[in-house]
Amino acid sequence: MLPRPGEDSYRFALRSAFFLAVGGHLAWILGERGEKGDTDLRAAPGASRAGGSPGGSRGRTRRKSRPGNGRGVAAGLSSRCEDFEDDPRALGARGHRRSVSRGSYQLQAQMNRAVYEDRPPGSVVPTSAAEASRAMAGDTSLSENYAFAGMYHVFDQHVDEAVPRVRFANDDRHRLACCSLDGSISLCQLVPAPPAVLRVLRGHTRGVSDFAWSLSNDILVSTSLDATMRIWASEDGRCIREIPDPDGAELLCCTFQPVNNNLTVVGNAKHNVHVMNISTGKKVKGGSSKLTGRVLALSFDAPGRLLWAGDDRGSIFSFLFDMATGKLTKAKRLVVHEGSPVTSISARSWVSREARDPSLLINACLNKLLLYRVVDNEGTLQLKRSFPIEQSSHPVRSIFCPLMSFRQGACVVTGSEDMCVHFFDVERAAKAAVNKLQGHSAPVLDVSFNCDESLLASSDASGMVIVWRREQK
Ligand SMILES: *[C@@H]1O[C@H](CO)[C@@H](O)[C@H](O)[C@H]1NC(C)=O
């Protein structure tokens, strides 16, 4: 199905390339995949961590999307998320345990005490408006709110290689894309049932490290270890343009300028970030800057005036972005932890009604998910608190839940090398762990919520993508 010039040598090349690209700091699982050998593992009854996993069919059914328990959703229904409730089979699939305690709470409490000092003035605003909104939300706890009814679907078209990125389209409930180290990107449609892979975008000659949807979802940009970025039309899957990296280096991450989608920023293995004008295919004058290591993560703030870039030496740089010219001005540097690759950065202008500081969520191979406060308009960061996960070598990513909270608390979701998806309430001082989804059989690399949070997608280092269905009230 995929062009595989001598499958083994090809994969070996890809694997080596990736080690080259990320300097062996990140295992990217590729080296470890061989040991596991076959995906039968995950299908074996004993290995079915999720119990009623709809994806747990036996044997290798790779390169086909397996219809999950959402199969029964009547085709042609409107795309309202409540439709998932219509499927009685879905209700039987309780594919996870909620709020699993692993004895980590004590440790976490200690960490909280160590890391999370007193809230500074202004971080908590217990206003009457907040109380009112809480009352409106029915006073439900975040754990109740982030309960999941099981798996909706499992996509396994990429099971040969890791899926480093999975993303729902903007303001869209049912369109999903994921990119793979097998060199392709797939566009998936979850409704009408059965969920399907609409298109596979092929063209990159090596693994696809990252991609992003444009604001209107008409365009995707992707970055690859083949040292090019590509611009795709999501409508028909056409490759509109192929743009070589200005340094001829492996490209490791990308993001759209949130206000001007003609501009994207890419990060490469030669330590550079480049602002690229995708209308012209050229880098923007003054839009390049050097970091201290390979650039693994990028995130703009919502207005697009600040950019953060993280590298594999443990540093995060902030840049001022000039809207008129696309120029970058280096502002601040934060060493998260010397030598620990920064694998994910997500910015949020405010976390909840009660925590109004702009915040940054960071994964950095420290077995913790880190939450920073942005303290000025140059992007200076201050550690707010951290949450225990397992991450020592994989490029694990995390997100803020997309809906601004009208409840008490605010939720973040992260992948983890323990093969679980973790949810934390960043506002809860103790027992921040809200939920944990089990079902992957490899380190979970990325997570994405759809716009109304009715579905969550997670991808792993063995190429599996699971779509989880949220419990509806
Ligand atoms: C992007 O470029 C196109 C032409 O290449 C132009 O029409 C459009 O206005 C540009 N958009 C922005 C936000 O600059």
Ligand SMILES: *[C@@H]1O[C@H](CO)[C@@H](O)[C@H](O)[C@H]1NC(C)=O
């Ligand atoms: C990007 O290219 C377009 C088309 O040539 C041009 O109009 C626009 O000014 C460029 N933007 C920047 C920031 O260079």
